[in-house]
Amino acid sequence: MSSAATAHHTSMGLDSRKMAFWAFIGSECLLFGSLISTYLVYQGRSVSGPTPAQILNIPVTSISTFDLLMSSLWMVLALAAVQRGDMKWARIWLLGVAIGGLIFLGFQFYEFSSFVHEGLTLQANLFGATFFVLTGTHGAHVAVGVLWMLTLWVRALQGKLGQEHAITVEIAGLYWHFVDVVWIAIFTLVYLLHK
Amino acid sequence: MEQSQVAEHPHPTAATYLRIAAILTIITVVEVGVFYVPAFHPVMAPILLTLSAVKFVLVVMFYMHLKMDRPFFTFLFGGPFLLAAAVMIALLFLFGVFALGR
Numbered sequence: 001m002s003s004a005a006t007a008h009h010t011s012m013g014l015d016s017r018k019m020a021f022w023a024f025i026g027s028e029c030l031l032f033g034s035l036i037s038t039y040l041v042y043q044g045r046s047v048s049g050p051t052p053a054q055i056l057n058i059p060v061t062s063i064s065t066f067d068l069l070m071s072s073l074w075m076v077l078a079l080a081a082v083q084r085g086d087m088k089w090a091r092i093w094l095l096g097v098a099i100g101g102l103i104f105l106g107f108q109f110y111e112f113s114s115f116v117h118e119g120l121t122l123q124a125n126l127f128g129a130t131f132f133v134l135t136g137t138h139g140a141h142v143a144v145g146v147l148w149m150l151t152l153w154v155r156a157l158q159g160k161l162g163q164e165h166a167i168t169v170e171i172a173g174l175y176w177h178f179v180d181v182v183w184i185a186i187f188t189l190v191y192l193l194h195k
Numbered sequence: 196m197e198q199s200q201v202a203e204h205p206h207p208t209a210a211t212y213l214r215i216a217a218i219l220t221i222i223t224v225v226e227v228g229v230f231y232v233p234a235f236h237p238v239m240a241p242i243l244l245t246l247s248a249v250k251f252v253l254v255v256m257f258y259m260h261l262k263m264d265r266p267f268f269t270f271l272f273g274g275p276f277l278l279a280a281a282v283m284i285a286l287l288f289l290f291g292v293f294a295l296g297r
Contacts, residue, residue, distance in 0.1 A: 012267065069216065075258070192226060
């Protein structure tokens with residue numbers, strides 16, 4: 001993509017793609033802020049079970065949290081590799097990020113399946129409705145991130161991703177890290193501080 | 196526009212990224228430890244919220260490069276983030292979450 005190699009600067013001297021993406025991330029803060037608020041407002045107000053204390057699996061979620069944190073490390077290592085033109089390691093780290101995301105989604109699929117098996121559905125109670133919408137929206141963001149990483153990985157394999165496209169990888173990284181920081185908040189507010 | 200205005204500070208090295216990852220891992224282990232140790236339960240919320248905030252700031256500052264990037268990006272992110280936090284706190288007060296004292 002030759003256009004990616006071209007500088008796109010605003011009159012402020014900022015890269016316009018990066019500026020637009022930070023604005024998008026800002027809007028995502030409001031989206032997740034509203035979903036987390038809704039979860040917290042209705043926390044402990046379900047009239048029937050299952051309740052968070054009965055059903056949340058902290059050990060499993062701790063492992064998936066660690067997996068997502070490590071995928072963020074691999075993302076910055078991928079960016080560093082692209083910036084120095086080391087495309088072999090860029091491919092390795094990008095694939096690592098995608099696999100890390102897939103592992104996280106696997107944990108989430110396992111969690112959702114076991115919850116449904118234990119009677120927690122979207123319609124079961126307020127906890128189920130707010131929990132599935134919040135964590136499901138986050139999971140959908142992870143899935144988009146995985147597709148994005150795989151796209152970058154394929155482009156790198158094809159030789160179409162080089163040092164001159166570092167900004168493309170950096171923007172993908174911003175998205176991935178944002179998904180990670182949202183999970184940092186969810187892990188604490190939903191899982192560790194449950195009522 | 197002068198090129199110097201476009202340029203950013205250099206990104207951290209791989210060693211810095213690894214140190215941040217180690218700190219994030221340690222904080223996560225401490226968080227889970229605090230959750231399981233009954234002695235911490237009376238002060239669990241402030242401890243976990245503080246640890247979570249430290250992780251959040253580390254990722255945003257170093258992995259998302261806000262620490263070394265142009266300040267306008269901090270404004271673009273920080274503005275909506277603070278608005279979201281304010282709306283969240285306002286909603287929790289409005290719905291009596293803090294007043295319930297649970």
